[in-house]
Amino acid sequence: MTLRHAVLGLLATAPGSGYDLLKRFETAMSSVWTATQSQLYGELGKLESADLIEVSAEGPRGRKEYAITDAGRSELRTWLLEERPPAARRNEMLLRVYFLGEVTPEEARGFLSRHGDFAKGLVDELAALEASVDWDDSDPSLYGRLALEWGKRYAAMERDWAKWAAETIRAARG
Amino acid sequence: MTLRHAVLGLLATAPGSGYDLLKRFETAMSSVWTATQSQLYGELGKLESADLIEVSAEGPRGRKEYAITDAGRSELRTWLLEERPPAARRNEMLLRVYFLGEVTPEEARGFLSRHGDFAKGLVDELAALEASVDWDDSDPSLYGRLALEWGKRYAAMERDWAKWAAETIRAARG
DNA sequence: GCTGGACATGTCAATAGTGGAAGGTAAGGT
DNA sequence: ACCTTACCTTCCACTATTGACATGTCCAGC
Numbered sequence: 001m002t003l004r005h006a007v008l009g010l011l012a013t014a015p016g017s018g019y020d021l022l023k024r025f026e027t028a029m030s031s032v033w034t035a036t037q038s039q040l041y042g043e044l045g046k047l048e049s050a051d052l053i054e055v056s057a058e059g060p061r062g063r064k065e066y067a068i069t070d071a072g073r074s075e076l077r078t079w080l081l082e083e084r085p086p087a088a089r090r091n092e093m094l095l096r097v098y099f100l101g102e103v104t105p106e107e108a109r110g111f112l113s114r115h116g117d118f119a120k121g122l123v124d125e126l127a128a129l130e131a132s133v134d135w136d137d138s139d140p141s142l143y144g145r146l147a148l149e150w151g152k153r154y155a156a157m158e159r160d161w162a163k164w165a166a167e168t169i170r171a172a173r174g
Numbered sequence: 175m176t177l178r179h180a181v182l183g184l185l186a187t188a189p190g191s192g193y194d195l196l197k198r199f200e201t202a203m204s205s206v207w208t209a210t211q212s213q214l215y216g217e218l219g220k221l222e223s224a225d226l227i228e229v230s231a232e233g234p235r236g237r238k239e240y241a242i243t244d245a246g247r248s249e250l251r252t253w254l255l256e257e258r259p260p261a262a263r264r265n266e267m268l269l270r271v272y273f274l275g276e277v278t279p280e281e282a283r284g285f286l287s288r289h290g291d292f293a294k295g296l297v298d299e300l301a302a303l304e305a306s307v308d309w310d311d312s313d314p315s316l317y318g319r320l321a322l323e324w325g326k327r328y329a330a331m332e333r334d335w336a337k338w339a340a341e342t343i344r345a346a347r348g
Numbered sequence: 349g350c351t352g353g354a355c356a357t358g359t360c361a362a363t364a365g366t367g368g369a370a371g372g373t374a375a376g377g378t
Numbered sequence: 379a380c381c382t383t384a385c386c387t388t389c390c391a392c393t394a395t396t397g398a399c400a401t402g403t404c405c406a407g408c
Contacts, residue, residue: 002266003364009273019386031261032268036366041387061373061386073276080277081285085267087205092176093259094206094324099183100317102247103254108317111255142346143274143282146339150268157331165320172316177394193356210396215357235356235403 003043006033008052008068008076015056015067018044028144031151047072097165105173109166116162122155177217180207182226182242182250189230189241192218202318205325221246271339279347283340290336296329 006029010021018041025035035043044066047053052072057065068076093115100108130148135141180203184195192215199209209217218240221227226246231239242250267289274282304322309315 001364002264002269005273006269009269009276012273012276017386022386029269029272031263032265032272034263034365037387038367038389039365041389059386060375063373063386076273076276080270080273081281085270085289088265088267089205089208090176091206091262093262094321095176095180095183095203096254096259097317097321097324098203098206099179099186099250099254100320102183102186102250107255115259142343143271146274146342147268147271149339150271150335153331153335154328157327161324161327165323168320169316175393191356192358193354196356208395211357212359212397213395215359233356236358237356 002033003035003039004047004052005076005079006035007040007043007047008072008079011053011066011068012073012076015065017059017063017065019063020065032147105169109169112162112166112169116159116166119155119159119162123152123159126152126155176207177209177213178221178226179250179253180209181214181217181221182246182253185227185240185242186247186250189239191233191237191239193237194239206321279343283343286336286340286343290333290340293329293333293336297326297333300326300329 006025007021010016010024010029016024018037021044022035022037022040025033025040044053048055048066050071051069052075053066054069055064056067059065096111100111103111126148130145130152133141135145180199181195184190184198184203190198192211195218196209196211196214199207199214218227222229222240225243226249227240227242229238230241233239270285274285277285300322304319304326307315309319
């Protein structure tokens with residue numbers, strides 16, 4: 001039931017059509033949550049049926065702009081504050097690490113080194129992104145900044161871990 | 175197609191029945207990948223049809239022990255070395271952070287503080303786990319140790335980030 | 349001998365998510 | 379006028395995942 005709340009959250013920030021929301025998923029939120037067209041339009045229909053959102057305007061080309069309702073805002077608050085975010089239980093990269101005993105130590109180090117390079121690139125990208133954004137003092141940008149900082153720390157952690165892991169393999173297996 | 179490779183990886187380490195694998199998913203791998211019964215037995219059937227695994231023994235209670243085939247090992251290697259792990263694109267906790275502007279700053283700090291406590295608990299748990307395990311020098315334990323270290327670093331990163339984030343909110347909004 | 353718990357596999361219905369095709373409208377440039 | 383591009387929604391087929399239910403066997407302790 002998370003897509004539902006992602007949509008509610010986006011509409012709580014500002015009303016928009018399915019097409020608008022799709023763009024927001026593809027850009028600002030792409031590293032946090034994603035949705036495809038089919039999923040999104042389906043969810044909008046369900047949310048409207050449940051009276052958590054409503055059509056606030058209609059535009060050209062059949063465009064329907066949705067806005068969150070009071071019931072929707074209340075549902076969003078409940079999700080934010082009363083439900084515990086489940087601990088993440090899937091990580092494809094780590095799954096591979098688990099099975100790295102199936103290849104040679106050299107190959108395993110190669111895998112980790114590629115991953116480390118990727119994380120290093122990400123660190124730079126996020127730093128550049130942060131520098132390029134004009135951080136005003138409004139709420140949305142404050143919380144977006146917290147999320148961006150999380151990304152930076154995550155990427156740095158993976159970069160350092162990958163380096164350490166490759167060295168550990170070398171020490172243990174050559 | 176990741177469950178497929180998770181199963182192949184487990185069977186590459188040691189043969190086992192569906193029931194065995196389920197236990198391994200629930201314990202050793204629970205923070206890395208999960209699978210339910212229905213998914214697992216279904217996947218075992220598909221993998222057998224594709225000749226990536228085979229029944230290596232039958233036991234009491236209809237038990238079928240599966241073992242990986244050469245084709246399966248080759249598929250596993252390809253997945254490990256030639257496919258790029260996709261960047262994670264969903265994080266429910268971060269999604270909530272994104273929308274924290276919908277609640278008061280006090281509530282937002284409460285959310286982050288609870289999350290920080292959770293991460294702190296995890297750091298301790300993982301440290302205890304590490305201390306309790308008898309790390310011999312075999313391959314599986316080397317790579318399991320790398321994964322465990324990742325978990326420790328991840329939890330520590332989240333703990334520190336949550337603390338920083340709560341302080342940042344206090345500084346900006348009180 | 350019985351019984352409860354662990355072992356073991358299988359099916360079903362429902363929801364979540366992916367990818368693509370189809371069908372159409374509006375606006376802007378040439 | 380024409381054409382391209384962006385806008386916008388809807389539908390469909392497929393795979394992945396969850397959770398519950400069904401069914402039965404073996405084994406240890408009483």
